Amino acid sequence: MQEGIFLIKTLLFSSLYPNSKQPRHGIFVENRLRQLLKSRQVETKVVAPIASFPLKFGPFKRYAELDPVPQRELLNQIDVYHPRYTVIPKIGHNLTPKRMAAAALLVIREIINNGFDFDVIDAHYFFPDGVAASIIAKELNKPLAITARGTDINLFADYKTSGAMIKNAAEHSSTIICVADSLRQKLIAKGVNADKISVLRNGVDNTIFYQLAEDEREDLKQKLNMLGLTVLAVGNLSKVKGFDLLLDAIAKLSDVKLVIVGEGEEKETLKRKADALNLYKRVKFVTNINQNELCEYYNAADVLALSSVREGMPNVVLESIACGTPVVATNVGGVSEVLNENCGIIIQNRDLNELVAAIKETLGGKFNRNSVAAIGAENSWSQTTQGQLDIFNMIKGKKA
Template sequence: MKLLTFSTLFPNAQRPNHGIFVETRLRYLLASRQVQSRVVAPVPWFPFKHERFGVYGTLASVPQSEVRHGIDVTHPRYPVIPKVGMSAAPLLLAKAMKPVIGRVIDEGYDFDAIDAHYFYPDGVAAVMLGRYFNKPVVITARGTDINLVPQYALPRRMIRWAAEHAAGMITVCNALKDEMVGLGIAPDRITPLRNGVDLQLFQPGDRQALRAERGMEGFTLMSVGHLEPRKGHELVIAAMRQLPDARLFIAGSGPDRKKLEDLAQELKVADRVRFLGPLPQSELRNWYGGADALVLASSREGWANVLLESMACGTPVVASNVWGTPEVVAAPEAGVLMAERTPRGVADAVRQLQAAYPSHEATRRYAERFSWDDTTQGQLTLFRNILGQGRA
């Protein structure tokens, strides 16, 4: 099968962790040797290449094309209009990509189907493109595209339209499927295929050595993710007042870093909170491997990959009880779900974990249930059924 993978959520040279879950799933699919794919990963157009212009200045420096893990990736530009951008985004994205995808076909890569990730605007634009090029489209819903974006009337209508015309749909957890059914989408057209974890990359190391190398002392917590309100880092920082013997390391970048640093100072816990900035996965695994727990206090998550990454390194988690997270944290050896998403809820859950702390070996064994094999097989079956190629 020849696929065209289409998503604005895909890593690039400037933002190597952006949408890395899309790339990882594709890498495992390609490893089956039953699929080929080329990636079209559009980025917003911006005229100035300089970090002083923030994320748009960074995006302007993204190369037009690159090869990642042997996969050909192009990064064509598309217009984003401030303020009205959300409503116009699918149409603008589709219009900008028509000549790009036309060239892909003209160059000899006449793909069988479009593999689109993130329902809005990417999935909607992909269905527009699929109808134009007469190609079936499969859309993967990943989180905020379903649990937040449909709160807006026009995007909700466009998501329903795309769902009606897509050849198939995937969700990364059952909770997202339930939400899509609530939007009026037929359940038999939705296939839940949860994300896996790279068990070779994320695995336990020499815990004492990792802690010593990173200055980890006492009961050490990690909080990993983009520094913005949805991830709830501020709740973990506030919980440190109730966890006087704990240390917190925060990995990630984003617009709220200064606000979070100021909060740590205001609450007089700054001496026990350290900001690490963005970390590549090859280094992040070492921080997981040295920590005593990962804390994820998000308000919304489809399927939080950081939870399985931490568990695969033998480190249990404390997580907010939202969306697909209970499907990930489903046994004591995995960790603890918060009773409430508040600083007290974080602190209580950390203390609960401490009181019945699982062995690192048991946590690793739990993570080993989540290989990518089932997800890869599920994709092969779905695409083959859509293309009339029989069972995988």
């Protein structure tokens, strides 16, 4: 280890983190952490709170689905704790940070008492997680780094109460990391000190997401039943991801298939819409696949479509171009920071006809897959990892 570099102990805090029942939930947070741990300069434990509600039926059954997740588990050799905090659906939104913090503090004090006295809290997602982490940091007198990731700033920061909580947490943090410059600009516009904000984009693990040879790609199209022109969409099946618009677009594109990879509360609604549009033979829903399998889907697809209403820095865009697959995306979050005219098309107005035209143009052979993959290969994790190390070492130095 180089002189002047210290072993840093961090406590990663976020409800957006995988668990044994949801292996892809918040996987972008886990991916960044795993790359950081490869530096061998950081030791980490994770506290990933899980929401709980006494009623387990009807609209509340989703809370019961996570009951089997243990209070503590080892995921990819990382020690992960899952304290439960009680939520009040729909009406208790602004109470969530305090409830989350109270439940997590019990576990965190135990972690400290057992010998892991960390140097910094590494929190992800400003609301409610970052606000809860701010409460915890004050209680324990610990430095705090908060990463802004998307909807936390693009939506919750605009609400009066949660926006005030976010600004307060930002002011009391040691540093703020944004995954896109668009988020940095919005925080500055909200009055947050620009000097404490760094932009560290998500990266891509090029040992997992990479371009396959053309003959392998053809074999994959056969294996995955993606023969013919195929559009791929990947993400949480929620309203904000805008899959409904994409289904409308596919309905206007005869002989084009759509594969949707993801799980979420809108799944059954989207399936019903696909049936109503008479797309049941052309739309396939895929769930529970690992990262290596996802790489295969990217390679087999002819285009990735992102039709989101809001985003931070969408990992699916980075992963797709790393595999050589061009992207059609709405102009949200940090999309314009990674897509250019050589690897994708950005739709400015989130308009159905624009989306249809962009998909048609891409399927018509506008992009060279080798050129797209070369651009994607530039988005490695190395700069992000070094940026985190610099930030955490600075915080530890000030603490000392």
